[in-house]
Amino acid sequence: MAFQVSPGVLVQEKDLTTIIPNVSTSIGGIVIAANKGPADDIVEVSSEKQLVDYFGKPSDFNASSWYTAANFLKYSGALKVVRAIDDSPINDGGAANASGTAGVLIKNDDIWENSTPPSVGEFAAKTPGVWGNSLKVDVCPSAGAFDGTALGEGVDAISGQIQSVAFSAGGSGFDNGTHDLTVTSGTGGSVRVVVAGNTVTSVTLLAGGSGYTVNATTPFTTPLTITIPPALTGTPGTGFVGTMIVEDIDAIAAVPQVDPWVHADLFDVAPGTSDYASDRGGANDEMYIVVSDEDGDITGVAGTVLETFICSKASDVRSVTGEGMFYKDVLFRSSQYIYFMDFPTVTPAFGGAVKGVTYYTDHVAYSLSLANGADGAFPNFSNGLQLFADADTVDVNLIMAGPGDIEDPAATKVHAQDVINLCNSRKDCLGFISPRFEDVVGVASSDTQTTNVKGYFDVLSSTSYVVFDSGWKYQYDTYNDVYRWVPLNGDLAGTCANTDDVADPWFSPAGMSRGNIKSVVKLAYNPKKNERDTLYKARINPVVTFPGMGTLLWGDKTAQAKASAFDRINVRRLFMVLEKAISIASRAQLFELNDDITRSNFVAMTEPFLRDVQGRRGITDFKVVCDTSNNTGDVIDRNEFRADIYIKPARSINFITLTFVATRTGVSFSEVGA
Secondary structure: OOOOOOOOOOOOOOOOOOOOOOOOOOOEEEEEOOOOOOEOOEEEEOOHHHHHHHHOOOOOOOHHHHHHHHHHOOOOOOEEEEEOOOOOOHHHOEOOEOOOOOOOOOOOHHHHHHOOOOOOOOEEEOOOOHHHHHEEEEEEOOHHHHHOOOOOOOOOOOOOOOOOEEEEOOOOOOOOEEEEEEEOOOOOEEEEEEEEOOEEEEEEEEOOOOOOOOOOOOOOOOOEEEEOOOOOOOOOOOOOOOEEEEOOOOOOOOOOOOOOOOOHHHOOOOOOOOHHHHHOOOOOOEEEEEEEEOOOOOOOOOOEEEEEEEEEOOOOOEOOOOOEOEHHHHHHHHOOOEEEOOOOEEOOOOOOOEEOHHHHOOOOOEEEEOEOOEOOOOOOHHHHHHHHOOOOOOOOOEEEOOOOOOOOHHHHHHHHHHHHHHHHHHOOOEEEEOOOHHHHOOOOOHHHHHHHHHHHHHOOOOEOOEEEEOOEEEEEEOOOOEEEEEEOHHHHHHHHHHHHHHOOOOOOOOHHHHOEOOOOOEEOOOOOHHHHHHHHHOOEEOEEEEOOOEEEEOOOEOEOOOOOHHHEHHHHHHHHHHHHHHHHHHHHHOOOOOOHHHHHHHHHHHHHHHHHHHHOOOEEEEEEEOOOOOOOHHHHHOOOOOOEEEEEEOOOOOOOOOOOOOOOOOOOHHHHHO
16 A cells, blocks of 8 residues: 555555356367368367368268267367377378478478478468368469460460560670560561660560571571670569570470460459559559369369469558458468468569569469378377366366277277376366277177276276276268267267256266267167176276167266265366366465455355355355464465365265065054154
């Protein structure tokens, strides 16, 4: 409080309205294999359609992990997905690109922004995979290219136009004035060079012309070289320092552009000058880009247009809303399919092979088919899981193991232990793990299935932060018109998310009210009562199909081996909610003074929250201790603050005993009851 040195009124406020915030409890997280999509990056999806848009449709390569994610989305609209890829030698997988270079690994936007781009031509597919080999990019850089009047790269054999005029550095000796240079070869052609005040003011191609050879006896079979003084300046089309070379018109095939651009019907007018460039004295900066599915592998119909863009060749042009319109930025911001990789090497109307966007103005339209995208080997799920490791920056509550790597049983077990380690480290999320594919699918004996499942989970660590289930389900793949085996851990995580919607996290997700499993044709393993007893004692929650009742989660145990309140899913999730919410609210106490006022504020903030949870059947009683009994002088001197919160959690019913007593007709019920 400020001290006043003269009479006056000091107005101050103190905020005692701090409350415990609501926290998320239903955000899923999973690492999947995918045919496309950003790799080693967290992508948030809210529907199966978005899952398809980002990561493509399921295939034989990834159906189990893909459908684990899709199944969770049937219960919840919040899922964070990481696409795992192979991190072995780079040529095992990569993105399709314009130069057809193998093994170009562009994992995601961060990699593209922060790494030196590989030399792979003008464009590359936005994510690794063979899917990108179906992409085609068409560019229209000028109005002439749009309507078919732009000068082509070859010689028109009828009119005899010169093929090209190339510039190179150095040279000397070119007088001021107008110089018409005629070259005779085939039907001939001519060039007009105008020099004024030691500057090349124009270079013009002229049709026709005859009678000029390099010398009197040798026809024009080598380039004709004209030197220009180094002092002369200018740009292609209006002048250039160096040497002008007129190439042999018979040496290169004639391919002029005479037709309108192939995609001209997609745009109302030809590219011209943007308002931004016009206001600053620029001209002809607009360009069009079309991305299409050339082979039909993406959409199923060859030639389908995927994206169209109206953008600029100038790096500083902005839209009316202030967004950059430079085509490199537009593609990064808006394209789902391609990245800009490099400026093109082109042959302008008044220049040779020169790299740079400046030379687009007079260039014809062109097309590029991307190639050499590859899927790589089996993905590295463990690396993907590490992206969920930081609890402070990544909000996730339900981690699904998916199938692991079903081609490698050892890797599956390693992946399962990685999920356990992740959840134990975070302590604010619950993991879900299914047995291996080969433990239950195609195994004829249910006794063997029981032994396999129990043996698999017996060696995994004891923890209350993970849930084990009993198997896999058979479901219909609508995208490929086949049936697939999919692990159940996505559904178990989904039942927890559904429980949050219809009740609260501290209710059990099992049983007939909240434990219904969706999209089940049949179970690979449908344990009987004695088998369920074996599984339950081994920390495994059975999933069972009952006649007339559907398929249900029939257990709510965590993977904790020790008998305590935390061996139940509802209790573990209750404490996750309490710990996360109260710890977030407690940050407001940091750097405050450890005195009675601060401690009282903490208690006043915490108790109403716990009373609310109690009223919603989450706890039966509680007590908050935050006073001098646990904030002793030593604690205060170490700059610490302590609060002890005692909770009596509500318990779910796992066992029901019904006793039916038959009595004689004349017996009083009061006597029997006593």
